[in-house]
Structures are given as C-alpha cells and as structure tokens.
C-alpha cells in the first residue's frame with residue numbers, strides 16, 4: 001500500500017498519528033538527539049518542526065532501541081510484609097505507540113535485539129510487550145551521516161527490514177509504503193482520517209522514490225568488504241590484530257550503549273525499606289566488571305579481549321537471524337568513540353592482517 | 358525512609374545530623390539532659406569524628422529523602438583525632454559549593470562546631486537549620502523515588 | 505605525517521639505550537581524531553604523529569587498569585604537552601606512578617589541540633586521514649585529495665586550550681618545540697570563565713533546571729570516568745555493589761549522585777583537562793563543573809593541582825586560615 005504526503009502537511013499527519021497511538025519522534029537536543037513524546041514538544045511553527053525533528057538522515061545519537069529496550073526497566077516489584085515477601089503484579093506493558101522517523105539501521109537493529117530477547121522459549125516479557133505495542137515507521141536517509149556504512153552490512157538507507165512502514169523523501173513530499181500487515185492497517189486508518197492531505201500514490205511517485213533511494217545509496221560515505229569476515233574470524237581469535245586497539249580503548253560504554261544492536265543487560269534488585277523492585281539495566285561487554293567472577297577471576301580482563309568480544313559479537317557469533325551481521329552499520333560507535341577507534345578501519349585491518357593467510 | 362508526596366503546607370523538614378562522638382554528640386546529649394527544647398526533625402547519626410563524614414554520606418542522605426544535612430564536630434583544635442574536623446571543613450566547603458553550583462541551596466548543608474558543653478548551641482543549631490530548611494521547602498532536586 | 509627526524513631518532517635511541525620499554529604516542533586515523541598507540545619496538549615509533557588532531561589525553565594509558573595489568577610497558581616514554589605534564593606532576597604527587605617509570609618527552613610551545621566535535625561541526629565528512637597544521641591564527645585541514653579548509657584556530661581548539669596556562673612543559677626529560685616560536689591563544693582569564701559565571705549568576709532554581717536537563721541525558725556509560733587519567737582507583741566506588749553508593753539504574757537521582765561523587769573524588773586533583781567532557785557521548789557539560797571546582801580551590805585555598813610534584817592532596821591537609829573560607833559559606 002502506497003500513499004503520498006505533501007511535506008508541508010507533516011505536522012497535520014503527526015497530529016493525526018498521535019490520535020489513537022502515542023507518537024514518538026526523533027528530536028534534536030543538546031546531546032545529539034533522541035526519541036521523545038510528540039505531545040511533550042512545543043512546536044508551534046513548521047520551521048521549528050523541520051529544525052527539531054531529525055528526519056533527513058542524521059541519526060539520533062541515542063538509538064531508537066532505548067524506546068523498546070529501556071536503560072532501566074522495572075520487571076516487577078516486591079514488598080516485605082509481616083516477614084513474608086509478596087510479589088506485585090508486573091507493571092502493564094506500554095499502550096499502543098508509534099515510533100515515527102526510525103532510521104532504517106535502527107529498524108534492522110531491532111531484528112538483532114529480537115534474536116536474544118524474543119526467543120522461541122519465552123524471552124523478555126517487558127521487551128516483547130514494548131515490541132508489540134510499537135509500530136515502527138521508518139524514514140529513509142536522504143543524507144546519510146559521516147560514518148554510515150549500512151550498505152556494507154546488508155542494509156540500505158531505505159531498507160525496510162524490521163519496519164512496519166517506510167517513508168521516502170521525494171523532496172516536496174513523502175511516499176509512505178506499508179511493509180507489514182499492521183503497517184497496512186494503520187496506514188488505511190490514517191487515510192480515512194487524513195482525507196485531503198493523504199493521497200494514493202501513483203506509478204510515477206513510485207518511480208521517483210526508486211530514483212531517490214538509488215541516489216541515497218550512492219551517498220553512503222563509507223564502504224568496507226565484510227563478506228570474508230565470517231571465514232576470517234574463524235581463525236583470527238588469537239590474532240595480534242586485537243592488540244592494536246588495546247592501547248587506545250579506554251573501556252567505556254559509549255560504543256555499546258549507543259549501538260542499536262547491543263542488547264546486554266544486568267538484573268538488579270533495588271530495595272528501599274520494605275519495598276523493592278527488580279530492574280533490568282543496560283550492561284556493556286566493554287566494562288571490566290561485566291565478566292568479573294565471584295572468585296575474583298576475570299576471563300576477559302584485558303581490553304584487547306573485550307574489544308575482540310564486541311567485534312566477534314557483531315560479526316561472528318551473533319547476527320540478525322537472516323544471515324546478516326549483528327552490526328547494522330549506523331556508525332555511532334565510530335563517530336562517538338572518545339579514543340578515535342574506527343570500526344571500519346578495524347574491519348579493514350582484520351581483513352588485511354588475516355585475510356591473505 | 359520512604360519518599361512520599363509531600364505537600365508544601367504539611368511539610369516538616371527532615372534533617373540528618375552527622376555528629377562526632379566526642380563533642381557534638383555530647384553536646385546534643387547535654388541539650389537533652391538540660392531539657393532544652395528543639396524541633397524533633399533531626400535524625401542523628403553518631404560517628405567517631407566529623408572527619409569520618411565522606412561527601413558521599415551527604416549525597417546519600419539527600420538521595421534518601423533528607424531536606425537538610427548537618428555535620429557537627431569539635432571546635433578547631435579540639436578534635437580528638439588531631440585535625441579530623443579541619444579535614445571535614447575542606448570537604449564540606451567544597452561539597453557545599455559543588456551542590457550550590459548545581460542548584461542545591463547552600464542552607465541545606467551546614468557545618469558547625471559544638472563542644473560537649475554547648476547544649477544550648479546545639480539546640481539553636483537545630484532550630485535555625487530547621488527554620489531555614491523549612492523556608493526552602495522540601496528537597497525536590499534529586500531524592501530517590503520509591504522503587 | 506610522521507615525527508620530525510630529531511624526535512624520531514631520539515625516541516628510537518631510547519629503546520636502544522634500554523631507557524624505556526615502550527613509547528606512548530598517537531597515530532592518525534581516518535577520522536578527525538588521532539588514536540593512542542604504544543610502540544614496543546623502535547620501528548613502531550614511525551607511525552606517530554604530532555598533529556593537533558591527536559588530542560586524546562594519553563596519560564590515561566599510564567594509570568589505567570590496563571596499564572597496571574601490563575607492567576612491562578614501563579619505563580615508558582610519553583609525548584606530553586604542557587597541560588599533560590601538569591597532570592603527570594599530579595599523578596607523581598599522589599604516588600600514582602613513580603617519576604622513574606616515565607620518561608617525559610615534553611612538547612613545548614603548544615599551539616593547542618583540535619576538538620574533533622568542533623571540527624566536525626564545521627567540516628562534516630572527514631574520513632580520508634585528515635591532517636591539520638596550525639598556521640598562525642588559522643588551522644589548515646588537508647586530506648589526500650588536497651586542502652579542504654582554513655578555519656579559525658580559536659574556534660577549533662579544545663576547551664582546555666582556550667583556558668590553557670601551561671603551554672610549556674613543567675617537567676621533561678627531553679624537550680621538543682611543536683612550533684618554532686610560541687604563539688598562544690590569549691587564555692580566558694583565570695578569574696573570568698564565561699561558562700561558569702553564567703551559572704553562578706543564576707538563582708538555585710535556575711541552576712537546577714539547567715543541570716537537571718543535562719543530567720537527565722546521562723546514559724551512565726562511565727566514559728567520563730574512564731577517560732580521566734586521574735580516575736585510577738582499583739575499586740571505583742561508582743561501580744561497587746557492596747556498599748552500593750550509586751545504583752545502576754539510570755535516572756535523575758542516580759545520575760546526579762554519580763556525577764557528584766565523581767567530581768568530589770577529583771576536587772583538588774583535577775587539572776581541568778576537559779577529557780571527561782570530550783568523552784561524554786551525549787555532551788554533558790562536565791567541564792563546567794570541573795572548572796568551577798578548580799577556580800574554587802584556587803580562590804579559597806590558593807591550590808592548583810599538579811604544579812608541585814611533591815605537593816600534598818588538597819583534601820588531606822588543612823591550613824589554619826581555612827576557617828575563613830568555611831565562614832564564607834554561611835553568608
């Protein structure tokens with residue numbers, strides 16, 4: 001299902017979207033941008049909207065993952081009463097929401113997170129509820145960011161993987177395409193209410209979209225060959241190449257916390273008086289504490305080991321369940337690494353150090 | 358100490374006082390035996406010396422719902438561990454300014470010297486602190502919410 | 505851009521004479537930020553650069569847990585600018601390292617280092633091993649493809665360079681001039697720091713509104729701690745479980761406590777190098793807090809960290825005149 005939406009009508013469309021689902025949009029802020037509730041924003045004029053919403057291709061620095069896989073999620077609460085513990089009902093899942101303006105790489109990121117948190121054997125209830133409650137409406141990247149390399153890892157600035165609806169920027173209008181069944185239902189619901197500014201798209205519009213998408217693909221600034229990595233990594237575990245990052249990496253959590261596919265967590269009990277909550281918080285394999293064992297032993301004590309783990313997680317032992325790496329090429333870990341470590345450069349280095357042998 | 362919704366009107370300030378065992382705590386004791394009245398808003402934590410007060414204790418007190426914090430020890434020169442109070446002085450001064458810089462009113466953190474003989478001074482210290490903190494209203498900047 | 509010949513030769517000779525086991529420097533990367541590297545053989549020295557883009561504070565790799573796990577890197581020669589030698593002094597004074605473990609290659613006449621965020625804001629795509637040279641008040645940015653831009657130096661340098669009082673090494677075992685003639689940026693005066701003053705001018709409720717909006721953004725990645733060469737405790741209280749000073753949950757109260765504790769552990773030690781702020785992936789203005797505290801301890805206690813390698817720690821000593829400073833609080 002395809003529909004066309006004139007760009008100057010975007011505010012109307014967003015108002016409409018906010019009717020039966022809560023709307024979240026990518027907002028520029030002092031910290032490089034994040035998703036925020038539409039109704040909390042004070043945007044009176046269109047200009048504000050254009051400057052504030054991040055729809056052109058620059059990704060929010062905090063990935064969309066934090067909307068579904070929160071930094072801190074309460075799993076359940078408990079209390080001590082007359083010497084007995086009582087469990088309280090887990091908090092209800094979120095009400096239906098729509099995430100508008102998800103970058104295609106972030107959309108693909110959810111597929112990676114799904115492999116861990118939505119399992120055939122259960123999975124993480126809080127995440128699953130959030131996953132079901134959120135309709136993901138992506139906007140293709142007209143101007144990809146400085147470190148984007150999505151096309152090198154099976155993605156595309158207009159990839160629809162993991163999204164329910166995808167928008168393509170046609171200059172003066174957006175083309176809306178439904179990808180999934182829920183996306184289709186939602187779009188037709190919108191059209192019913194959006195009479196007058198949401199139109200059926202024609203063949204010509206689809207053609208324009210294809211051109212725009214092709215052009216955007218050419219603008220992805222970085223390329224690297226990842227096709228040989230799976231094979232190379234099979235024999236690179238003990239390579240010297242990992243030692244090259246060790247003197248630079250400071251072992252912080254910036255790369256993993258900003259990554260749309262990093263999904264490690266820790267479980268903690270917060271207790272205050274006779275009440276408490278069990279929470280799930282983000283964790284990072286770049287932290288030394290992550291593998292600290294109670295005995296005092298730490299199997300990944302060195303930074304080269306921890307960095308290697310992150311690399312192997314992205315390119316070897318995890319994936320999106322569809323044959324692609326667990327890195328979606330968003331470039332955040334490159335742009336924001338305080339130590340200047342560049343994942344693309346590392347891929348090149350691993351490939352050239354080990355590829356020939 | 359649980360944090361509930363506390364309306365400004367029915368607000369009774371909660372003050373945590375870290376008192377050194379040898380002087381300030383003895384002073385508080387004296388205030389009691391002299392039957393001096395002072396507001397019942399204070400939770401006393403007795404330590405061996407004001408120099409034992411880690412800045413983290415004060416941050417923790419605010420997190421757990423205190424509206425104001427007092428650190429009191431022996432007068433300069435009278436600390437039973439030579440100069441614990443002088444070290445406390447530097448820590449509390451810098452902490453108070455750091456808190457002030459992020460918007461925590463300075464009157465919420467108080468450092469005072471109270472000798473074992475100064476029951477009245479102790480009662481007055483509590484009274485002024487409670488009044489000043491009452492005027493500021495509840496500490497709303499960063500108390501922990503109930504889990 | 506490799507090292508100038510004299511310096512290159514000197515560093516190689518250090519290996520030859522057995523004076524050091526490694527040299528810590530920075531190498532260029534594809535992006536606008538150099539990367540620290542440890543040369544363990546004379547040949548590896550070749551890759552080092554003195555480019556102003558090589559801005560990460562290298563000293564963190566002297567004090568980090570990683571460094572402690574790797575005692576064979578010492579004695580180590582480090583390329584250190586003026587500000588970094590001041591910090592080295594601080595580390596020596598608190599016995600973080602012994603003076604004989606470090607061979608200081610002092611980089612003198614420092615014209616400043618370039619902030620990659622400030623550069624990226626002006627020149628968005630730079631992924632072709634950019635080079636930067638400072639020519640007077642201009643910085644020339646080049647890539648393989650040729651000259652890209654000439655930008656104003658004051659707009660590009662790190663915040664710490666705008667405040668720099670230590671362009672010349674305080675200590676060194678060997679000295680190398682980065683430019684022929686010293687040509688510094690007029691530092692923001694020590695008594696006037698517009699950023700800090702703007703906050704000082706606010707009333708408490710406004711200050712908190714400002715910091716609240718900042719602290720709410722923190723994702724607790726620990727980069728501010730990990731980037732700091734002076735944060736090297738074996739058991740950092742920011743990640744301890746027993747006792748648990750800061751809960752791991754990410755929310756305003758815990759984020760605030762985290763930051764307050766971090767700053768309190770650096771009062772009187774911090775040299776306001778600004779690495780914490782530069783490392784923060786969500787741009788919290790941590791440098792403001794650090795500079796505020798640096799100004800405060802200078803004003804109240806006449807203390808400047810790192811100036812004296814045998815100096816004592818601000819919070820471990822006292823002065824009979826302190827009471828005057830304390831009394832000022834009560835106003």
Ligand code: SF4
Nearest residue numbers: 249250252254255337
């Ligand atoms: S790679 Fe960079 S962002 Fe990641 S832990 Fe190391 S220093 Fe931090």
Ligand code: SF4
Nearest residue numbers: 259327328330331333
């Ligand atoms: S590893 Fe880096 S480039 Fe890949 S998805 Fe994560 S943050 Fe993006």
Ligand code: SF4
Nearest residue numbers: 586587614616665668
């Ligand atoms: S702070 Fe001073 S010495 Fe340090 S890099 Fe900047 S200008 Fe150079």
Ligand code: SF4
Nearest residue numbers: 722723725726728784
């Ligand atoms: S670096 Fe920034 S986001 Fe990370 S913990 Fe520090 S203040 Fe928070």
Ligand code: SF4
Nearest residue numbers: 732774776777778780
């Ligand atoms: S400015 Fe930040 S990184 Fe530098 S010494 Fe101070 S606390 Fe550490």
Ligand code: FES
Nearest residue numbers: 377406430431437
């Ligand atoms: S013993 Fe009272 S302050 Fe040290």
